[in-house]
Amino acid sequence: MARPENAADRPHDWASRFCSHTGQFPSSALSSLPPGTSMPAVPPDPSPDNSPASGTPMSGTAAGLEKARRDKLLKIAALGIDPWGSRFDGAQPIADVRHLGEPLRRAEGEPAADDGPTVRVAGRIMLLRSAGSLVFISLADRAGRIQIMLGKKQVGPDAWKLVDCLDLGDLIGIDGRLGYSKTGEMTVFATAITFLTKSIETPPDKFHGLVDAELKQRMRYVDLIHGEGVRERFIARSRIVASVRQTLFDRGYLEVEGPTLQDSAGGAAARPFKTHHNALDMPLVLRIALELHLKRLLVGGMERVFELGRVYRNEGVSPRHNPEFTMLEAYEAYGDYATMMDLTEAIIRDAAKVAGTPSTVHWMGHAIDLAKPFRRATYDDLLREVVGCDPTDPASITTAAAALGIDTAGRHPDVVKSDLFEATCEGTLSAPTFVIDYPAAICPLTKRKSGQPHLAERFELYVAGMELANAYTELNDPDLQEELFRTQLAGLASDESMARMDTDFIRALRHGMPPAGGLGIGIDRLVMLLTQSASIRDVILFPIHRPQSEG
RNA sequence: GCCCCGUUAGCUCAAUUGGUCAGAGCAUCUGACUCUUAAUCAGAGGGUUCCUGGUUCGAGUCCAGGACGGGGCACCA
Numbered sequence: 001m002a003r004p005e006n007a008a009d010r011p012h013d014w015a016s017r018f019c020s021h022t023g024q025f026p027s028s029a030l031s032s033l034p035p036g037t038s039m040p041a042v043p044p045d046p047s048p049d050n051s052p053a054s055g056t057p058m059s060g061t062a063a064g065l066e067k068a069r070r071d072k073l074l075k076i077a078a079l080g081i082d083p084w085g086s087r088f089d090g091a092q093p094i095a096d097v098r099h100l101g102e103p104l105r106r107a108e109g110e111p112a113a114d115d116g117p118t119v120r121v122a123g124r125i126m127l128l129r130s131a132g133s134l135v136f137i138s139l140a141d142r143a144g145r146i147q148i149m150l151g152k153k154q155v156g157p158d159a160w161k162l163v164d165c166l167d168l169g170d171l172i173g174i175d176g177r178l179g180y181s182k183t184g185e186m187t188v189f190a191t192a193i194t195f196l197t198k199s200i201e202t203p204p205d206k207f208h209g210l211v212d213a214e215l216k217q218r219m220r221y222v223d224l225i226h227g228e229g230v231r232e233r234f235i236a237r238s239r240i241v242a243s244v245r246q247t248l249f250d251r252g253y254l255e256v257e258g259p260t261l262q263d264s265a266g267g268a269a270a271r272p273f274k275t276h277h278n279a280l281d282m283p284l285v286l287r288i289a290l291e292l293h294l295k296r297l298l299v300g301g302m303e304r305v306f307e308l309g310r311v312y313r314n315e316g317v318s319p320r321h322n323p324e325f326t327m328l329e330a331y332e333a334y335g336d337y338a339t340m341m342d343l344t345e346a347i348i349r350d351a352a353k354v355a356g357t358p359s360t361v362h363w364m365g366h367a368i369d370l371a372k373p374f375r376r377a378t379y380d381d382l383l384r385e386v387v388g389c390d391p392t393d394p395a396s397i398t399t400a401a402a403a404l405g406i407d408t409a410g411r412h413p414d415v416v417k418s419d420l421f422e423a424t425c426e427g428t429l430s431a432p433t434f435v436i437d438y439p440a441a442i443c444p445l446t447k448r449k450s451g452q453p454h455l456a457e458r459f460e461l462y463v464a465g466m467e468l469a470n471a472y473t474e475l476n477d478p479d480l481q482e483e484l485f486r487t488q489l490a491g492l493a494s495d496e497s498m499a500r501m502d503t504d505f506i507r508a509l510r511h512g513m514p515p516a517g518g519l520g521i522g523i524d525r526l527v528m529l530l531t532q533s534a535s536i537r538d539v540i541l542f543p544i545h546r547p548q549s550e551g
Numbered sequence: 552g553c554c555c556c557g558u559u560a561g562c563u564c565a566a567u568u569g570g571u572c573a574g575a576g577c578a579u580c581u582g583a584c585u586c587u588u589a590a591u592c593a594g595a596g597g598g599u600u601c602c603u604g605g606u607u608c609g610a611g612u613c614c615a616g617g618a619c620g621g622g623g624c625a626c627c628a
Contacts, residue, residue, distance in 0.1 A: 131590075
């Protein structure tokens with residue numbers, strides 16, 4: 001959609017009401033914008049409601065802060081400039097401009113140099129220092145910051161009226177010569193300024209930014225502007241997600257999208273969110289896992305598929321849990337869980353590279369070496385090592401569990417064993433560790449180990465005591481799968497079990513699902529690790545919150 | 552759902568045992584300044600101390616209930 005060439009095409013906007021096409025002073029030779037119509041020789045008196053005198057009783061209140069900015073907005077409009085700006089072509093990324101300026105570097109004490117190449121930049125005013133008829137601005141765009149110098153003589157009296165109306169947080173475009181100030185700071189010496197958008201809200205403390213975790217999350221837009229490393233963290237997240245996709249594409253995987261609205265939430269043990277479809281008048285639940293539909297696609301001949309998307313679990317929030325989170329699941333025909341261990345390591349290593357993660361990550365009090373091959377240890381070996389019990393003897397497990405106050409009465413021995421493992425072993429798994437060969441009874445979707453039907457070919461990857469990935473050799477025997485769906489484990493409530501009958505899934509298996517490895521990775525937790533973030537809410541742009549109370 | 556902790560100006564933070572304690576910096580406004588760097592200097596204004604009650608001569612401070620957040624537990628293979 002092209003920008004309107006004539007202000008008359010935009011009868012309702014600010015510029016058309018003030019007889020100018022652009023907000024730029026002066027009409028720079030560099031400008032890619034059409035030349036403006038004649039500017040009023042003397043702009044109308046720029047103060048509809050003249051600036052308050054010293055001591056006006058609201059100059060520091062929230063309303064007073066806003067009024068000061070709105071007064072400047074009206075002054076800008078009175079200058080014939082649209083305070084909400086318009087298309088601005090040809091701005092160079094500030095990071096590129098800085099690169100351009102490096103060879104011109106001058107030491108502090110040398111005379112200022114303002115004769116470098118001509119550049120055009122656009123961004124937000126982060127700092128603004130006025131020294132009378134000279135203003136220094138720190139301008140930030142998506143990937144960098146650079147100092148701008150605006151001089152009254154250099155830009156001319158008309159543009160200077162606009163400079164008087166600038167506030168922290170405003171968006172402007174600058175044309176100028178690249179050079180260095182007297183103190184050796186790389187600087188764009190402005191020859192023209194284009195006003196792009198007024199900011200009506202007061203920015204946070206310019207040194208500390210937002211500190212309050214609640215404000216940072218509710219007003220992420222402010223946190224992204226002012227928070228130290230915040231934008232970089234979410235850029236890293238974007239790159240990690242792209243890298244995960246690329247690693248899978250490189251191995252011949254197809255990305256697919258399964259249904260998020262389902263009539264039964266399968267594939268994991270979690271309570272779903274419930275909703276309702278009006279036209280069909282049917283209850284629906286939001287998905288809690290991607291698994292069962294991706295396996296249907298294995299049956300359909302999509303031999304390597306993955307989905308990277310949101311799942312929803314109606315459970316508590318914690319520094320490691322958000323009710324909606326991003327999950328990767330990948331399935332590879334003719335592979336098994338060992339195949340998926342190799343894939344998991346590749347995904348994490350590739351992602352660490354693009355995220356700029358150091359090879360040794362210091363996170364949550366652990367020093368984690370991501371470069372060396374991840375340890376592989378069996379579930380039973382870890383129990384023997386950490387607890388000192390005999391994992392093959394139910395009596396020994398029960399005794400050890402009871403000693404820790406774990407409820408054992410009437411519960412399946414494998415469920416007790418699972419509780420014991422969580423209570424004792426998980427926290428010890430600091431270095432990346434594939435825990436392999438789980439008790440079969442707690443793995444209703446997993447193939448049993450050949451000749452050892454009490455063990456399931458499953459692994460979970462733990463890093464810093466936190467579960468990061470979960471994978472199995474997929475169960476493809478439809479009769480056994482149906483039986484496991486029917487079996488309710490003793491001691492588990494129905495909504496705590498993942499054994500939920502799905503007859504269509506059984507029918508799919510009856511058509512023949514290839515032997516396969518399947519993998520799930522919690523993307524948010526992976527981003528936490530790779531960006532060394534302590535809370536999942538630091539890597540989710542808009543984590544869940546209760547509504548903000550009124551007044 | 553349970554336990555502990557927190558909430559003071561737009562933002563970041565002070566305020567002794569309940570007693571001139573409503574304070575600072577940034578931001579805002581006025582003035583000075585053509586090389587500043589969280590600019591500086593001079594001046595001014597800005598408060599429902601989260602809310603509702605209670606105790607007290609007196610509450611930001613103590614008590615009860617509520618709201619929101621942080622941490623832990625439960626939940627979550």
